[in-house]
Amino acid sequence: MKTAFSALSRFVDRRQAFVYPAPAVIALFLIVIIPIGYNLYLSSAKWTIGLGQPRFIGIGNFIDLLSDERVLNGVKVMVYFSGLSLSLEVALGLLIALYLNREFKGSEIVQAIYIFPFAATPVAVALIWRVMLNPEIGVMNYLLKSVGLPGSLWVSSPQTVIPALVLVDVWKWTPMITLIVLAGLKSLPHEPYEAAQIDGANALQIFWYITLPLIRPVLIAALMLRSLDNLKEFDMIYTITQGGPGIASETLYLYSYTVGFSFFKAGYGSALMVVVFLMVLVFNVVMNRMRLSAKNT
Amino acid sequence: MKRRSVIVVLVALLCAGMVSTTAFAAVDWKQLRGTEIRFLMNKHPFTTFIEPRVPEFEKLTGIKVILEAFPEDQYRHKRTVELNAGGKIDGYMIMPGQDDLHYWKAGWLQPMDAYIADPKLTEADWDIKDFFASFIKASSVEGKQIGIVINAETSLLSYRKDLFTKLKVKVPQTMKELEETAKFFHGKEIDGKKMVGITLRGKKAAATSQWVGFLYSFGGSWTTAQGNSNFGSPQSIAAFKFYGDLLRNYGPEGGTMLHWAESTSIFMEGKAAMIYDANVFKALYENPKESKVVGKVGYATIPAGPAGRLPHVSNWSLSISKTSTPERQKAAWLFIQWATNKSNCLAALLAGVPAGRASAWNSKEFKSKDDHPDWTANTMKSFEIGQPQWNPPVINVPEIRDITGQVIVDAIEGKDVAASAKKAAELMDKKMER
Numbered sequence: 243m244k245t246a247f248s249a250l251s252r253f254v255d256r257r258q259a260f261v262y263p264a265p266a267v268i269a270l271f272l273i274v275i276i277p278i279g280y281n282l283y284l285s286s287a288k289w290t291i292g293l294g295q296p297r298f299i300g301i302g303n304f305i306d307l308l309s310d311e312r313v314l315n316g317v318k319v320m321v322y323f324s325g326l327s328l329s330l331e332v333a334l335g336l337l338i339a340l341y342l343n344r345e346f347k348g349s350e351i352v353q354a355i356y357i358f359p360f361a362a363t364p365v366a367v368a369l370i371w372r373v374m375l376n377p378e379i380g381v382m383n384y385l386l387k388s389v390g391l392p393g394s395l396w397v398s399s400p401q402t403v404i405p406a407l408v409l410v411d412v413w414k415w416t417p418m419i420t421l422i423v424l425a426g427l428k429s430l431p432h433e434p435y436e437a438a439q440i441d442g443a444n445a446l447q448i449f450w451y452i453t454l455p456l457i458r459p460v461l462i463a464a465l466m467l468r469s470l471d472n473l474k475e476f477d478m479i480y481t482i483t484q485g486g487p488g489i490a491s492e493t494l495y496l497y498s499y500t501v502g503f504s505f506f507k508a509g510y511g512s513a514l515m516v517v518v519f520l521m522v523l524v525f526n527v528v529m530n531r532m533r534l535s536a537k538n539t
Numbered sequence: 540m541k542r543r544s545v546i547v548v549l550v551a552l553l554c555a556g557m558v559s560t561t562a563f564a565a566v567d568w569k570q571l572r573g574t575e576i577r578f579l580m581n582k583h584p585f586t587t588f589i590e591p592r593v594p595e596f597e598k599l600t601g602i603k604v605i606l607e608a609f610p611e612d613q614y615r616h617k618r619t620v621e622l623n624a625g626g627k628i629d630g631y632m633i634m635p636g637q638d639d640l641h642y643w644k645a646g647w648l649q650p651m652d653a654y655i656a657d658p659k660l661t662e663a664d665w666d667i668k669d670f671f672a673s674f675i676k677a678s679s680v681e682g683k684q685i686g687i688v689i690n691a692e693t694s695l696l697s698y699r700k701d702l703f704t705k706l707k708v709k710v711p712q713t714m715k716e717l718e719e720t721a722k723f724f725h726g727k728e729i730d731g732k733k734m735v736g737i738t739l740r741g742k743k744a745a746a747t748s749q750w751v752g753f754l755y756s757f758g759g760s761w762t763t764a765q766g767n768s769n770f771g772s773p774q775s776i777a778a779f780k781f782y783g784d785l786l787r788n789y790g791p792e793g794g795t796m797l798h799w800a801e802s803t804s805i806f807m808e809g810k811a812a813m814i815y816d817a818n819v820f821k822a823l824y825e826n827p828k829e830s831k832v833v834g835k836v837g838y839a840t841i842p843a844g845p846a847g848r849l850p851h852v853s854n855w856s857l858s859i860s861k862t863s864t865p866e867r868q869k870a871a872w873l874f875i876q877w878a879t880n881k882s883n884c885l886a887a888l889l890a891g892v893p894a895g896r897a898s899a900w901n902s903k904e905f906k907s908k909d910d911h912p913d914w915t916a917n918t919m920k921s922f923e924i925g926q927p928q929w930n931p932p933v934i935n936v937p938e939i940r941d942i943t944g945q946v947i948v949d950a951i952e953g954k955d956v957a958a959s960a961k962k963a964a965e966l967m968d969k970k971m972e973r
Contacts (some may be wrong), residue, residue: 290972292623292645293934377792378735378805398793400952486743487795488948503616505938506641 291506303513308357313514316494320521322404323479323493327411332465334412335419340449342420343427360417368481370450371410372397376484397483400490407479407491411472418537419464425458427453462533465528473522494518541761542959566662574603574870576629576863579618580608583632583855585689585892589878592886596877602870605964622862624649629863629872635678635686636853636929637936640973643680644934649859650683654872665876671852674895678856679929686856687879688895693852693921694752694783695818695914700837702729710839714756714781717813717842721789723925724812737809738781741797741951743944749816750947751929752779756844761931761939768945768967770960774846779960783950807832815841818918821911823835838914840921852925854895861969893918934972942966 254261285303287296307313342353350523374380377398383393396406434452443451474495479485485492485500492500493520502511580586583963586608593604609617615638618631624647633642642648654660655667665885666674671689676688696717699711702724721736728734740746754760759775762961763770769775791805803823806814807830818838827833841850857875859868877883884894888905899905909915919959931939940964949959 290935291619292641292647376796376801376804378810379801379808393792395793398796483796484742486948487952488743488945500941505935505941506619507935507938523821 281512281515284509285516287509289509291508312497315489316497320493321528327408328472330412331416331419334416336423339420339423357417359414364477365481368478372482400487403491422464426457430456458536459533468527565658568600571870575603576867576870577605578627579631580606581614581632582608582610588887588890588892598674625862628860629845629867630859632855633686633858639680640934646861648685649861649868652684669898670895671922673852673925673927674854677854686854686858687853687875690855691893691895693818693850693925694749695917696815696839697837698813698837701835711842713842714844725789732810735791735811737813738791738802739786739815740802741786741794743948744940745798746947747940747943750782752841753782755849755926758846768964770964776960779946779950780956786951787953795948821914835944838917840917850921850925851929853929857963938970939967
C-alpha cells in the first residue's frame with residue numbers, strides 16, 4: 243500500500259506539468275473542444291433533427307450558404323450593429339471614465355448607480371425595453387410626445403431598428419468599458435502629467451498626447467472583451483425583435499439559431515455557426531495585433 | 540297485478556345489473572397496474588388543470604403517472620431532443636398542426652385507432668363522435684388518429700361592444716364591411732384616446748396563424764392539389780394584400796412587430812376598436828387586473844370573404860410515443876382516455892380550458908355559468924366550420940411559416956405583394972419537405 247502510494251507520488255512529481263492541469267484540460271476538452279469538433283462535423287452534413295441520421299455532403303452547406311440572401315443580410319446587420327454599438331460604447335465609455343476619474347463628493351454613489359444597467363439580467367432588461375419601445379403603448383414615445391417631439395417607430399421600422407437596438411446595447415454595456423478604462427486611468431503614472439503642466443500644455447493636449455497613447459492598450463483590451471459578446475449578441479436582439487421587422491435586425495448569429503433550433507436543420511445551422519466563428523476569430527486576431535503594437539510603441 | 544309488478548321490478552333490476560356489469564367488465568381499468576408512465580407536458584392551463592387530478596387516475600388503475608412540464612419554447616426543444624435521443628417518454632402534448640408530419644415521419648407518433656376500436660381498452664361511453672369533427676381530423680395524419688384534443692382553439696373577431704352600440708355601428712359580416720368598420724373607427728378620439736380601427740398580429744411567422752383564416756376566406760390555400768405552393772394564385776395574393784393593407788392603414792403603428800402580446804395589450808388598453816386573434820384571449824380581455832375593456836367586448840366569427848367564412852381551428856392534443864413499449868403505450872392510452880372522458884372535459888371547460896367535446900359545451904353546468912354566450916356561440920360555430928389545416932401541410936412547418944411571414948411583413952410595409960408572394964412561392968416549392 244505504502245509503496246503504491248509512493249509510486250503514485252513519484253509519478254505525479256515527475257509529471258507535474260501534465261498532472262496538475264489535467265482536470266482543467268479534460269473539462270475544457272469535454273465542454274469546448276468536442277462541441278466545436280462536432281459542430282465542424284455537422285457543418286458538412288445534411289440533417290434535420292429527428293429525420294434519419296446526418297448524411298455527409300462535404301461542402302454542400304457552404305455552397306448553399308453563398309446563394310442564401312439571409313446570410314449576406316446577416317453579415318450586413320452584424321457589421322452595422324457591432325460597428326455602431328462598439329464605437330459608441332468605447333467613445334462614451336472613455337469620456338465617462340475621464341469624467342469619473344477625479345475626486346468629487348458622492349463619486350462612489352454615482353459610480354454604483356452608473357454600473358446598474360451592466361449588472362442587470364440581460365433578458366429581463368430586454369423584455370422591459372421591448373415594452374418601452376412599443377410605438378403605441380411604450381413609455382419612450384410618451385416621453386418624446388410629452389415634450390413636443392414626434393414619436394419614433396423605434397424597433398418597429400426596418401430603418402430605425404438597428405439604431406434603437408444600439409441604444410439599448412450602449413445603455414447596457416458602456417458602464418463595462420468605463421469600469422475597465424477607469425481602472426486603467428487610475429494606474430497611469432503621474433510624471434508625464436506634471437511635466438506637461440510645467441510645459442504649459444492645455445487639457446485637450448494632455449488628453450491627446452499623453453492620456454490617449456497611454457490608455458490605448460487598455461482601450462483595445464476593453465474593446466476586445468466587449469466585441470466577443472457583442473459580435474454574438476443574441477439574448478437582447480432575440481428578446482426585443484427576434485430579428486424583425488422581417489429580417490431587418492437578423493444577425494448571422496440569430497439566423498443560425500433560427501435554422502438550428504426552429505427549423506431543426508442542424509447541418510446548415512452548424513455551417514452558419516462556422517462562418518460566425520471565423521468572423522469573430524479574424525476580428526480578434528486583428529485586434530490582438532493592434533493591442534500588441536500599441537503596447538510596443 | 541301485484542305479482543306482475545314484482546316481476547317487472549325483478550326484470551328491471553336484472554337488466555340494470557347486467558348493464559352495469561357489462562359496463563364495468565368492458566374495460567378492466569386495473570389491467571396494467573404497477574406500470575409507470577412518463578408524460579412530457581407544456582406548462583399550459585390544461586396541465587395545471589389535470590395535474591392535481593392525476594392521483595384519482597392512479598387510484599383507479601394502479602398506474603403511476605409522472606408528468607413533467609416545461610415552458611412552451613423550452614418544452615418544444617426538450618421534447619424533440621428527448622424523442623430523438625430515445626429517452627423514456629410514453630406520451631406527450633403536441634400541437635398537431637405544428638408538428639404532426641415531422642413527428643410522424645420521425646416515427647414518434649403511435650396511432651391510436653386500434654386502442655379506440657378495442658372494447659377491452661376503450662369505454663363505449665368515451666365516444667369519439669362526441670368530439671368536434673374538425674379537431675378529430677386536425678389530430679390525425681394519413682387517416683390515423685395520432686392525438687386526442689385537450690385544448691380546442693379557433694380565432695374570433697372581438698370588438699368594443701360599448702362603442703359599436705353607442706355609435707350605432709353594425710358588427711361586420713363581410714371582409715368589405717370589416718375594412719369599412721376599421722376605417723370608421725381609425726383615428727377617432729374616444730375618451731381622450733386616439734383609436735385604431737383594428738389590431739392584428741403582424742410579426743412574421745407568428746402572424747401566419749391568424750392570417751390563415753383570411754387566406755381561406757379569400758379562397759386561397761397553402762398548396763395546390765398537386766402539392767405545389769399556392770401563394771402565387773390571385774386568391775392567396777388578395778388575402779396577403781387585404782391583411783397587410785388593413786393593418787397598415789387602420790392598425791397600430793409598427794404593425795410588423797405585433798405579436799399576440801403586443802396586439803392584445805393594445806386592445807386591452809382600450810386603444811383598438813377590434814382585434815382578430817385566438818378565442819382563448821377572452822380570458823385576458825375579461826381580466827380586470829390586466830384589461831381596461833372588461834365587460835365591453837363582443838365576439839363574432841371571422842367576416843365572410845369571397846369564399847365564405849372560413850376560420851381555422853388549432854389544438855393541443857395528447858399523443859402516445861411510438862418509442863415506448865406496448866405495455867406502457869396501453870397504459871398511456873388509458874391515461875389519455877381518462878383525461879379526455881366526458882367528466883374531465885366538462886371540468887376542464889368549467890375551469891377555463893376549452894375542451895374539444897360537444898357534450899361539455901352543451902351541458903347545463905357550463906351554460907348556466909356562462910357569462911359570455913356570444914363568445915360561446917361563435918366559438919362553437921367556428922369549431923364547426925373551422926379548417927383543420929392551420930399550418931402548411933409539410934414536415935418543416937416553422938421554415939415555411941417563416942417564408943410566409945415575410946410576405947405578410949412585405950404586405951404590411953406596402954411593398955409589391957404579388958412579387959413578394961411569387962418569390963415566396965418559388966422558395967416554398969424549393970424548401971417544402973413531406
